[in-house]
Amino acid sequence: MVECDFPECTTFGAVIRFSLELEKGAAGVYEDLAKEPNAAAAAEMFKSLAAAHKKRGALLEFTRQQKLNEMILEPIQDLNREAYIIDTKVLKGVDTKAAAKFAAKVEETSARFYLDAARIAKNLMAEAARVMDKLGKESQANKAKLDAL
Amino acid sequence: MALLSEVKKDYGKLKNYVNGEWIDSTSDKVIDIENPTTGEIIGTLPMSTVDETKAAIEAADEAWWAWRETPPITRGRIFFRLKELMEQHFENVARIMVQEQGKTIDEARGETRRTIENVEVAAGVPSLMMGYGLEDGAAEGIDEDAIISPLGVFGAICPFNFPAMIPYWFWPYAVASGNTYIVKPSSQVPITQNYLTKLVEEAGFPPGVMNIVNGSHEVSDTLMEHPKVKGISFVGSSPVAKYIYKHSAEHGKRVQAQGGAKNSLVVMPDAVMDRSVSNMLASFYGCAGQRCLAGSNLVAIGDIAEPFLKKFTEASRKIKMGYGLDESVNMGPVVSAKAKKKVLEYIDSAEADGAKLLLDGRKAKVPGYEKGHFVGPTVIDQVTPDMKVAKEEIFGPVVTYLRMNSMDEALDFIHSSPFGNAASIYTQSGKWARDFRYRCQCGNIGINVGVVAAMAYFPFAGYKDSFFGDLHGQGQDAIKFFTDRKVVITRWY
Numbered sequence: 001m002v003e004c005d006f007p008e009c010t011t012f013g014a015v016i017r018f019s020l021e022l023e024k025g026a027a028g029v030y031e032d033l034a035k036e037p038n039a040a041a042a043a044e045m046f047k048s049l050a051a052a053h054k055k056r057g058a059l060l061e062f063t064r065q066q067k068l069n070e071m072i073l074e075p076i077q078d079l080n081r082e083a084y085i086i087d088t089k090v091l092k093g094v095d096t097k098a099a100a101k102f103a104a105k106v107e108e109t110s111a112r113f114y115l116d117a118a119r120i121a122k123n124l125m126a127e128a129a130r131v132m133d134k135l136g137k138e139s140q141a142n143k144a145k146l147d148a149l
Numbered sequence: 150m151a152l153l154s155e156v157k158k159d160y161g162k163l164k165n166y167v168n169g170e171w172i173d174s175t176s177d178k179v180i181d182i183e184n185p186t187t188g189e190i191i192g193t194l195p196m197s198t199v200d201e202t203k204a205a206i207e208a209a210d211e212a213w214w215a216w217r218e219t220p221p222i223t224r225g226r227i228f229f230r231l232k233e234l235m236e237q238h239f240e241n242v243a244r245i246m247v248q249e250q251g252k253t254i255d256e257a258r259g260e261t262r263r264t265i266e267n268v269e270v271a272a273g274v275p276s277l278m279m280g281y282g283l284e285d286g287a288a289e290g291i292d293e294d295a296i297i298s299p300l301g302v303f304g305a306i307c308p309f310n311f312p313a314m315i316p317y318w319f320w321p322y323a324v325a326s327g328n329t330y331i332v333k334p335s336s337q338v339p340i341t342q343n344y345l346t347k348l349v350e351e352a353g354f355p356p357g358v359m360n361i362v363n364g365s366h367e368v369s370d371t372l373m374e375h376p377k378v379k380g381i382s383f384v385g386s387s388p389v390a391k392y393i394y395k396h397s398a399e400h401g402k403r404v405q406a407q408g409g410a411k412n413s414l415v416v417m418p419d420a421v422m423d424r425s426v427s428n429m430l431a432s433f434y435g436c437a438g439q440r441c442l443a444g445s446n447l448v449a450i451g452d453i454a455e456p457f458l459k460k461f462t463e464a465s466r467k468i469k470m471g472y473g474l475d476e477s478v479n480m481g482p483v484v485s486a487k488a489k490k491k492v493l494e495y496i497d498s499a500e501a502d503g504a505k506l507l508l509d510g511r512k513a514k515v516p517g518y519e520k521g522h523f524v525g526p527t528v529i530d531q532v533t534p535d536m537k538v539a540k541e542e543i544f545g546p547v548v549t550y551l552r553m554n555s556m557d558e559a560l561d562f563i564h565s566s567p568f569g570n571a572a573s574i575y576t577q578s579g580k581w582a583r584d585f586r587y588r589c590q591c592g593n594i595g596i597n598v599g600v601v602a603a604m605a606y607f608p609f610a611g612y613k614d615s616f617f618g619d620l621h622g623q624g625q626d627a628i629k630f631f632t633d634r635k636v637v638i639t640r641w642y
Contacts (some may be wrong), residue, residue, distance in 0.1 A: 064258065
């Protein structure tokens with residue numbers, strides 16, 4: 001589960017906070033999956049995706065600092081985080097196929113969150129919406145790779 | 150609710166920064182610095198003496214000539230270092246601001262960004278302060294040049310609403326262009342500036358180039374009256390701005406004194422309803438209404454008045470109040486008990502004058518923050534132009550709703566105000582927008598934008614009683630304010 005105390009992402013800061021939690025959760029999932037002996041065939045891929053999600057976290061922190069526009073800090077609506085909760089509890093002993101399926105679900109939810117955030121808050125988050133869009137598309141691509149395993 | 154951590158619980162007794170050293174004030178007059186959300190005392194501030202202020206002025210004057218001789222490109226490089234340090238300390242600066250001022254973390258991060266932007270622009274000083282010349286400009290064989298030169302020591306007297314940014318509308322431009330500087334931070338919110346000045350020290354500005362003197366009117370008066378101070382920058386209320394302008398000018402200073410505001414947001418019948426409401430929420434309730442660019446009067450034209458009011462009031466009800474270190478909070482408290490009392494009195498007066506409160510923030514409570522100076526979003530309908538709330542600056546999250554028949558009527562109303570800081574129009578009509586922009590006698594005009602906050606490379610404008618002076622803060626205006634033109638005519642035999 002991704003931990004955030006607020007039910008709705010109603011501010012720029014809350015959207016970024018939830019995004020950071022998503023990235024942390026996703027990176028943790030991949031790190032756990034990379035250690036699964038029955039999924040060893042995909043371990044390198046999982047390690048690489050864990051690193052990628054950490055890098056995305058850094059990009060989000062950069063976005064929070066550099067792409068915040070004080071002039072248009074409008075409330076954000078209709079972005080309920082409960083619709084984007086990811087399961088981060090990896091079952092022990094999963095094989096490659098099950099691991100990939102589990103991770104694909106994480107990417108699918110992440111993609112949905114980022115693309116929804118980019119769409120809903122396009123006019124409120126200015127340049128940050130472009131970052132959200134990029135992350136959403138990356139997650140879609142990650143899912144496609146995982147589905148192919 | 151998970152809060153971001155505070156940088157410190159207690160910042161102790163603040164010191165002055167003079168001539169490159171952190172110095173304890175000898176004054177026995179000390180005031181508490183309160184966190185307006187929790188009511189906790191988070192530090193104390195000495196009211197520095199006249200002599201301490203004079204010592205800072207002397208130090209700045211001593212430092213001036215060597216700094217003036219430092220090439221602009223070298224001066225600019227120190228600002229690049231400062232920018233890097235500010236980026237590294239970005240989150241701390243923002244969180245301190247939340248603690249001492251009460252704004253939300255998003256607002257504080259936004260302000261920190263804008264503070265840094267002023268440093269970025271000032272770092273380009275070699276381009277900004279270039280002079281100009283003309284061969285044979287005076288006569289054949291006689292050239293004429295205008296050189297832009299710094300003047301000496303300048304000072305800023307700063308308000309509480311933007312603890313980081315407002316001093317940075319001024320001092321980076323002054324110092325980058327070869328002057329030396331003294332900042333008097335607001336006595337209500339001095340910690341942010343104190344923290345930032347530690348970064349200034351670390352960036353490597355020579356001693357005496359940038360100084361901080363904490364205190365009250367004794368510091369301000371000394372800055373205004375001292376013969377070695379060349380100019381004063383000020384932001385605050387209009388009566389004080391007028392006094393600063395007059396008093397400083399009497400002592401031969403250049404002055405830029407930014408005053409109060411009573412900004413109207415005019416919504417035309419063709420405005421895009423949802424987008425306009427959302428944008429206006431940020432204008433009316435951002436920083437709890439404590440910004441000189443905040444919307445105050447919402448003027449609806451024609452048939453849109455009823456549906457717009459309904460939508461706006463519904464959206465206002467959803468504004469979440471709390472401690473700004475909770476990232477999901479939309480609005481914090483006002484800065485002090487005194488500020489809250491003043492805002493409540495205005496709401497009372499509207500009621501007494503016959504206006505109708507659709508949303509009453511007077512009894513707002515935030516669980517867990519019972520000592521916080523919260524005023525909830527307040528929407529007052531049936532306000533007429535003659536009411537006190539329609540004319541005076543409230544400086545709180547209060548929306549006064551007026552209905553008018555035409556843009557002409559709205560402009561007449563705007564022009565009846567002694568203030569001329571900002572005004573905005575919400576419309577899809579280019580003709581209306583163009584007319585508004587052309588005719589409106591305010592310094593900052595928004596077209597579908599409710600917070601008309603000039604970027605660092607534009608002047609922060611203001612007309613009428615919202616600004617006393619001629620050259621504004623930020624950008625080229627600031628460079629001109631802090632420099633003079635020296636004309637050189639050259640003839641060689």
